[in-house]
Each structure stands twice: as structure tokens, then as C-alpha cells.
Amino acid sequence: MPRPVCYSTKAYSTPSATSPLGAAVIERRQPLAGDVQIQILYCGVCHSDLHYARNEWHFTQYPAVPGHEIVGRVTATGPGVTKFKAGDTVGVGCLVDSCRTCPSCRQGLEQYCDAGMTGGTYGGTEKHLGTPTLGGYSQSIVVTEDFVLRLPANLNPAAAAPLLCAGITTYSPLRHWKVGPGQKVGIVGLGGLGHMGVKFAQAFGAHVVVLTTSPGKAADAKKLGAHEVVVSTDGKQMAVHAGSFDFILDTVSADHDLNALFNLLKREGNLVLVGAPERPQPVASFALIFRRRSFSGSLIGGLPETQEMLDFCGQHGITSDIELIRMDQINTAYERMLQSDVKYRFVIDMATLT
Amino acid sequence: MPRPVCYSTKAYSTPSATSPLGAAVIERRQPLAGDVQIQILYCGVCHSDLHYARNEWHFTQYPAVPGHEIVGRVTATGPGVTKFKAGDTVGVGCLVDSCRTCPSCRQGLEQYCDAGMTGGTYGGTEKHLGTPTLGGYSQSIVVTEDFVLRLPANLNPAAAAPLLCAGITTYSPLRHWKVGPGQKVGIVGLGGLGHMGVKFAQAFGAHVVVLTTSPGKAADAKKLGAHEVVVSTDGKQMAVHAGSFDFILDTVSADHDLNALFNLLKREGNLVLVGAPERPQPVASFALIFRRRSFSGSLIGGLPETQEMLDFCGQHGITSDIELIRMDQINTAYERMLQSDVKYRFVIDMATLT
Numbered sequence: 001m002p003r004p005v006c007y008s009t010k011a012y013s014t015p016s017a018t019s020p021l022g023a024a025v026i027e028r029r030q031p032l033a034g035d036v037q038i039q040i041l042y043c044g045v046c047h048s049d050l051h052y053a054r055n056e057w058h059f060t061q062y063p064a065v066p067g068h069e070i071v072g073r074v075t076a077t078g079p080g081v082t083k084f085k086a087g088d089t090v091g092v093g094c095l096v097d098s099c100r101t102c103p104s105c106r107q108g109l110e111q112y113c114d115a116g117m118t119g120g121t122y123g124g125t126e127k128h129l130g131t132p133t134l135g136g137y138s139q140s141i142v143v144t145e146d147f148v149l150r151l152p153a154n155l156n157p158a159a160a161a162p163l164l165c166a167g168i169t170t171y172s173p174l175r176h177w178k179v180g181p182g183q184k185v186g187i188v189g190l191g192g193l194g195h196m197g198v199k200f201a202q203a204f205g206a207h208v209v210v211l212t213t214s215p216g217k218a219a220d221a222k223k224l225g226a227h228e229v230v231v232s233t234d235g236k237q238m239a240v241h242a243g244s245f246d247f248i249l250d251t252v253s254a255d256h257d258l259n260a261l262f263n264l265l266k267r268e269g270n271l272v273l274v275g276a277p278e279r280p281q282p283v284a285s286f287a288l289i290f291r292r293r294s295f296s297g298s299l300i301g302g303l304p305e306t307q308e309m310l311d312f313c314g315q316h317g318i319t320s321d322i323e324l325i326r327m328d329q330i331n332t333a334y335e336r337m338l339q340s341d342v343k344y345r346f347v348i349d350m351a352t353l354t
Numbered sequence: 355m356p357r358p359v360c361y362s363t364k365a366y367s368t369p370s371a372t373s374p375l376g377a378a379v380i381e382r383r384q385p386l387a388g389d390v391q392i393q394i395l396y397c398g399v400c401h402s403d404l405h406y407a408r409n410e411w412h413f414t415q416y417p418a419v420p421g422h423e424i425v426g427r428v429t430a431t432g433p434g435v436t437k438f439k440a441g442d443t444v445g446v447g448c449l450v451d452s453c454r455t456c457p458s459c460r461q462g463l464e465q466y467c468d469a470g471m472t473g474g475t476y477g478g479t480e481k482h483l484g485t486p487t488l489g490g491y492s493q494s495i496v497v498t499e500d501f502v503l504r505l506p507a508n509l510n511p512a513a514a515a516p517l518l519c520a521g522i523t524t525y526s527p528l529r530h531w532k533v534g535p536g537q538k539v540g541i542v543g544l545g546g547l548g549h550m551g552v553k554f555a556q557a558f559g560a561h562v563v564v565l566t567t568s569p570g571k572a573a574d575a576k577k578l579g580a581h582e583v584v585v586s587t588d589g590k591q592m593a594v595h596a597g598s599f600d601f602i603l604d605t606v607s608a609d610h611d612l613n614a615l616f617n618l619l620k621r622e623g624n625l626v627l628v629g630a631p632e633r634p635q636p637v638a639s640f641a642l643i644f645r646r647r648s649f650s651g652s653l654i655g656g657l658p659e660t661q662e663m664l665d666f667c668g669q670h671g672i673t674s675d676i677e678l679i680r681m682d683q684i685n686t687a688y689e690r691m692l693q694s695d696v697k698y699r700f701v702i703d704m705a706t707l708t
Contacts, residue, residue, distance in 0.1 A: 297642025
């Protein structure tokens with residue numbers, strides 16, 4: 001197969017784990033059959049961008065271009081594209097391809113692809129070029145139409161960008177485990193993921209309790225839709241809520257005490273982790289055994305569910321609370337993100353990459 | 355309320371965490387309204403008897419009489435007893451009472467009683483006497499009829515004793531998580547619990563794989579009903595089975611690598627721990643997140659399910675593989691249990707306590 005024709009586009013890239021990100025020119029394939037070319041308008045900044053840029057998961061391919069919360073406008077389509085046309089406002093998330101034939105892919109759960117999903121940033125391979133995939137900190141991207149999402153017209157496109165990762169990562173487990181009215185649901189951590197978890201759990205009709213180590217976040221949590229706030233370092237508050245939660249969505253990726261959280265669950269309650277602590281966390285068997293509790297993990301969402309989530313957000317006017325930054329502010333934004341100094345997601349205005 | 359009239363009965367007891375068990379005389383209440391008095395014929399020896407006798411869970415009340423896998427014959431009944439009569443062959447397990455009013459109790463899940471189940475051995479309180487409950491290493495016991503089980507007549511009563519704990523502890527999670535035909539099920543550990551797990555999973559129609567660190571156990575595992583055996587310390591064998599299990603029942607109470615086991619699970623597969631490692635075990639978030647796997651705990655079973663299990667065993671001729679011992683062999687049996695030198699459960703012939 002001949003190498004596809006490519007074009008150049010501007011991006012922000014890093015050559016190593018210890019370098020800052022800086023301007024670069026990268027190559028994208030010209031749209032092939034089924035491909036959609038997208039001018040990127042906005043790209044959210046996920047904590048995992050930082051993990052990946054700094055090789056904290058030990059599989060980064062350099063030079064690396066992070067970014068997987070992409071909102072843009074279709075500029076061209078390849079032969080045979082039926083779902084999109086030039087001018088459409090679209091989204092691209094973590095997934096840009098998958099095997100499409102395994103049971104998970106056939107069920108629309110491409111994130112769990114047996115062959116391994118193709119991440120747009122996480123060490124994936126651009127199958128047409130044989131090179132590492134490059135993410136959304138760039139002016140343009142080309143993605144097969146089956147991995148492109150329609151963005152509801154009523155949503156602010158900048159504030160919608162984080163829905164593509166922070167949104168679906170919290171929406172999917174809340175839907176999968178059927179969170180809804182009559183349930184008491186905990187959201188652990190009030191960052192990019194957590195604040196979306198609060199919005200969705202509230203929209204689904206649950207009684208929402210934010211669990212945070214920061215007493216100062218209580219007022220904001222309530223503004224976002226939480227009914228109660230529990231300071232998780234306060235033993236007395238935690239004791240009051242022992243054994244009372246149906247479901248806990250844990251968005252924290254730092255080391256933290258899972259067993260104290262398990263003890264908040266009712267019989268058969270479930271704590272689902274969507275944060276990804278680097279180190280294994282200790283789990284006390286008794287915390288699970290004595291009330292038949294469960295501890296689960298969940299990863300983003302598949303294409304059908306991501307579209308469903310975007311449509312739900314359109315119907316309910318849900319977007320992320322964001323701070324819009326210029327592309328050249330990204331290194332400072334990473335430092336601020338490490339200090340949890342963001343409400344609640346940085347989004348890059350890609351028009352500033354000139 | 356006056357203290358009930360008591361009678362004396364022989365038992366084996368220990369006065370401290372470091373003492374061997376020895377002959378003693380204990381007091382039981384005379385049957386009150388609703389009570390059943392039972393001559394104990396056989397009592398299984400659970401690993402937790404040893405944990406409790408040696409205060410390894412730090413809540414033992416001394417002098418302690420272990421034993422919660424009790425099979426016996428009804429010798430007398432108190433006023434109002436309708437379910438049993440003198441001469442009936444019956445069983446008593448871990449539970450001898452509970453609050454009976456909380457949601458779990460009302461649902462027949464007395465093991466998860468909100469007020470805390472009354473264990474016949476595990477630091478429970480004999481509510482009529484206000485003294486610590488004393489277990490089955492004794493000639494006689496008095497239990498309220500609602501916590502006494504009918505033993506099917508066709509079962510060998512000695513080999514049925516371990517059903518009251520090892521049996522129900524493995525039966526309950528296999529039923530709760532609906533293990534059955536078409537599923538590949540792993541049983542981790544081939545001891546008292548594990549060998550019952552193999553028998554039940556096989557009886558429920560699953561494809562049963564024993565996961566063991568001991569290659570020497572393969573032939574025995576197959577005799578018990580396993581279709582395959584995987585040596586869990588053999589990376590190559592483990593890799594062959596990666597992502598292929600629907601369900602894993604983990605009966606190991608020593609420290610062990612849970613993450614290697616999680617990696618054997620399919621998408622949405624579940625590992626249920628019924629062993630109780632003393633120390634918290636490290637859980638890698640990625641092992642759960644990447645296939646939406648779950649890690650759960652399960653504790654024995656409630657009274658209705660324990661009766662269902664005994665009836666199932668009667669219909670299918672299922673009992674434990676046992677080694678019958680004399681009461682005065684109990685201290686040696688504990689040492690042998692620590693060496694895993696038992697196939698698969700010691701049962702005390704209580705007629706030898708004279």
C-alpha cells in the first residue's frame with residue numbers, strides 16, 4: 001500500500017519527558033475513503049495529557065502531541081463519507097480507531113477492543129502512516145468518520161470539548177450501573193472529571209454527595225448540583241454516612257484511602273474508579289466482604305454511548321465549566337493543573353496557535 | 355428478665371491466644387421459647403476457627419470455644435417450636451441470631467444484618483445470658499429454631515458439616531452472580547472452601563478451572579470436577595488464559611497477587627473474594643479499568659439460602675471431602691491445616707469428646 005499523501009499542520013509538541021511543549025509542524029494524511037478532515041477549534045486539557053507528555057505511564061512515543069478532547073469543524077471529507085459534510089461541528093475523543101471486529105467493538109464498546117483501541121494520543125499507531133498518533137493540540141486532524149461525533153448545535157463548542165473525555169468517563173459508569181432517582185451517589189474529587197460527575201448524577205435524578213478533602217470546595221460543589229458535601233478527612237462526617245451510599249464514582253488519581261470509601265457503601269454498593277492512581281492501592285478484604293460490596297473500574301465510553309452523552313448534554317444544556325487558555329499558556333496550565341488550580345477544565349482556543 | 359436456667363456440657367476451649375485447646379465444661383441455657391437443643395454429632399474445622407482461637411482478628415473473647423460447622427440431632431425443643439422435633443438431624447452454621455428487623459434480615463440476608471449478625475463463635479453475645487457465644491466444639495448447643503437448618507436425610511452427616519460454612523460461603527457468591535452453563539469460572543485455591551467451589555461451579559454447569567500454586571493438586575482438582583487446572587505462578591499458563599474468565603471465586607486468605615487474577619477476567623468479569631487476607635492487598639486501577647472488571651466480597655449466606663444450598667446438596671449428593679478426627683486431635687489438626695495438609699476439611703467426631 002503506497003504511503004498516503006500528507007499535508008502539514010501546526011501543533012504543540014514535546015520531544016521528551018522533561019521538555020516543555022512548544023510549537024511544531026506535524027504531518028496528517030489527506031482524507032482517505034471514509035475520512036473526515038477537521039479544523040480543530042478547541043481542545044480540552046486532561047490530566048492524562050500531562051501524564052502522557054511526561055511519560056509517567058512509561059509508554060509515550062516522542063515527539064508527542066497530547067489532546068483528546070477535540071471540537072472542530074469539518075473542512076473536507078474523503079470518498080464515501082456519509083455521516084458528515086464540510087461545515088459540521090464535530091467532536092473527537094480518546095478513540096480514533098479500533099479493530100471493529102471483536103465482540104466489544106461489535107457491541108459499540110470500542111474502548112475495550114480486544115486488539116487494543118487506537119488512542120488518538122496514548123501511544124496509538126496511525127495505521128495508514130505507521131507512525132505514532134498525534135493528538136488535538138494542533139490545527140487540524142483527520143479521523144475515520146465512524147470515530148467522529150456530532151456536536152449538538154446548542155452547546156458552547158469550547159465548553160463542550162471536555163465532554164469528549166471528562167464527560168463520557170463519568171457518564172458511562174453512571175449509566176452502566178444505572179444510577180438514578182432514589183439513589184444516594186457519591187462523587188469523589190471535584191476536578192475535571194468530578195464536576196462532570198456531579199452534573200450527570202444530578203441530571204439522572206440521584207441524591208448527589210461530593211466527597212472532597214477540601215472543605216473550601218463545598219459552596220462550589222453545591223452550585224454544580226451537589227445536594228451534600230462530605231469532607232472525607234473528617235472521621236465524624238464519614239461515620240455519619242457509613243453504609244449509606246448506593247454508588248460512589250471515584251475520580252481521584254492520587255493515592256487515597258479506598259477502604260474508608262468502601263465503608264460508606266450500602267450492602268451491594270459499588271465504588272467505580274475512573275481516576276487511575278499510578279501505584280496499586282491497598283484494599284482490605286473485610287471492607288468488601290461484610291456488605292457484599294464491589295470495586296470496579298470504567299474506561300471512557302464507546303462511540304454510541306459518547307454520542308448518546310453528547311445528545312443528552314444538548315437536551316439538558318450540560319457542558320463543562322472551563323477556563324479558556326491560549327496555546328502558549330499550556331505549560332503554565334500544566335503547572336496549575338498539578339496544583340488543582342482550575343475550575344474545572346482548561347480548554348485551548350486553537351485559534352491562538354498561529 | 356431472670357437469668358435462664360442453664361445446664362453443663364463438655365467442650366474444647368482455649369483460655370488465651372497462645373494456649374492449646376483442651377477439655378472444659380461450659381454452660382448452655384435450657385431451651386427457651388423457640389429454642390432447639392441439639393446434641394452435636396460432628397463439627398467441621400474451619401481455618402477461621404484457628405484465626406479466632408489465636409486472636410488473629412483481634413476480637414476474640416476468652417475462654418473461646420470455636421466451631422461453626424455443626425451437625426447434630428435435636429434432643430429437646432422449647433415452647434412454641436414448630437419446625438423441628440426431637441430426633442431430627444439438623445445443622446447450625448456461623449449465624450445463631452441477628453436483629454431480624456433490618457432490611458437485610460427481612461430479606462433473609464442475616465449475614466449482612468445492620469446491627470451485626472450474632473456469630474456462634476466470632477465474638478458474638480449470647481443474648482439470654484449476656485456472655486460470649488460458644489461454638490460447636492462441644493457436646494450440645496441451644497439455638498433459636500429460625501437459625502437451625504434441616505439436613506437432607508441422604509447426606510452423610512459428618513461430610514455435610516462443612517457445608518454450613520465452606521459450602522454456603524462458596525455456594526452463595528456463585529448463585530448471587532448467576533454462575534452457570536456457558537461460563538468459564540475460576541476457583542482460586544483448593545482447600546476447604548475451594549474444593550466446595552469446584553463442586554458447586556461444576557454442578558451449576560460452568561466450565562471450571564482451578565487456579566493453584568501447587569502443580570501437584572491438578573489430578574485431585576480434576577477428580578473433584580474441575581475441567582482444567584492452571585498453575586498461577588506459571589506466567590505462560592496465565593497468559594494463555596488472559597481475558598477469558600467470566601467469574602473467579604478467590605478462596606485464598608494468604609497474601610496473593612490479585613492483579614494477576616484480574617487480568618484473567620473478560621470484560622465485565624468479576625473476581626469475588628471469600629478468603630479474608632489479614633492485610634490489605636494492592637489493587638492496580640488499570641487491571642479493573644481496562645475491561646470494566648469488578649472485585650467484590652461475599653460473606654457466608656443467609657438462612658434461606660443456606661437451606662436452599664443444603665437441599666441442593668441433597669438433590670445432587672454433594673458433600674465435603676473430609677478427614678474425620680477425634681476431639682483430642684484438634685491441636686495437631688490446626689498445625690496440619692497451617693501446612694495445607696488436609697483433604698479437604700477436618701471434621702471432629704464429637705462422640706470422641708467424652
